[in-house]
Amino acid sequence: xxxxxxxxxxGINPFSRKExxxxxxxxxxxILSAYLIYIVGLLVGEALIIFGSMPFGYNATDxxxxxxxxxxxxxxxxxxxxxxxxxFALKVNKISLRRIGLDSKVWKIFKGGLxxxxxxxxxxxxxxxxxxxxxxxxxxxxxxxxxxxxxxAFLMQSGMEEVVCRGYIFHRLSEKISVNISTVIxxxxxxxxxxxxxxxxxxxxxxIGVLNLILIxxxxxxxTWYDKNIYSAIGFHWIWNFMLxxxxxxxxxxxxxxxxxxxxxxxxxxxxxxxxxxxxxxITTFVCGTILMVIILIEKGKVKNDGIQ
Numbered sequence: 469x470x471x472x473x474x475x476x477x478x479g480i481n482p483f484s485r486k487e488x489x490x491x492x493x494x495x496x497x498x499i500l501s502a503y504l505i506y507i508v509g510l511l512v513g514e515a516l517i518i519f520g521s522m523p524f525g526y527n528a529t530d531x532x533x534x535x536x537x538x539x540x541x542x543x544x545x546x547x548x549x550x551x552x553x554x555x556f557a558l559k560v561n562k563i564s565l566r567r568i569g570l571d572s573k574v575w576k577i578f579k580g581g582l583x584x585x586x587x588x589x590x591x592x593x594x595x596x597x598x599x600x601x602x603x604x605x606x607x608x609x610x611x612x613x614x615x616x617x618x619x620x621a622f623l624m625q626s627g628m629e630e631v632v633c634r635g636y637i638f639h640r641l642s643e644k645i646s647v648n649i650s651t652v653i654x655x656x657x658x659x660x661x662x663x664x665x666x667x668x669x670x671x672x673x674x675x676i677g678v679l680n681l682i683l684i685x686x687x688x689x690x691x692t693w694y695d696k697n698i699y700s701a702i703g704f705h706w707i708w709n710f711m712l713x714x715x716x717x718x719x720x721x722x723x724x725x726x727x728x729x730x731x732x733x734x735x736x737x738x739x740x741x742x743x744x745x746x747x748x749x750x751i752t753t754f755v756c757g758t759i760l761m762v763i764i765l766i767e768k769g770k771v772k773n774d775g776i777q
Contacts, residue, residue: 485562491645498640499653501556506632509552513545536614536726543621546628553631569635569698576695580703587759588711594751600739604731611727618714626705633658634692634701655685665722669742677748680756687760694767719745
């Protein structure tokens, strides 16, 4: 019994460099290490925001910072989480960054960004054509420094979520356990980032939001699987968030917009996801489902052509 307990704790020890053969213990080790690295990185990032705001006369702990500034600082703070995962892989696990989805093909971030733009514009077009959304014009008072900062801040925010969910968790788990189980665990981790505000607009909106979370997670995982890295997923995620929040000006995962390039008014709250935003819209479900099938067909075609060549 004592031997079994000892093996269990050694097996799930996130700081152990020994390759654990037992798949269950290995999976527990990866999940536990991911959680610990994320929490530590988050705490360090938040501490930097708190202490960094003090010289400017702000106290970030009592919401003195304006929402936009607080969001930007928080998103840039996620760079600490990304760095923590990279250092953990290199220094503790003694593995290459390629094994957490970070290789040299960074240019694929633009491919993912293109998919994100196309998906979002199709959803926007449907909402406008059927009158579920109304265009109110261009914002003449855009705060351009904030706009530009958000562009890079959303890269940090999206990059962090992809490094954690599709990079570290999915890549490391799929080395020892089935892709299907790795996918489920990755989706669960990704969903945790969004659950806090998901059911604030009612049960049905929440359920649609959960379905869309699963759908977009699968889409990101398909891109990750075919590319063998997480850059396309980062690109899609990044451009989606930035365009939706700062360009189009609709709520993003329950975060209310304060400033954007364009102005739109919601006409039908249910079909636009109410206060949570279009990520809880049934229109998004159908469009993302279609885009997912298109991406699978395109990527399968590429693999087939590469095989012929």
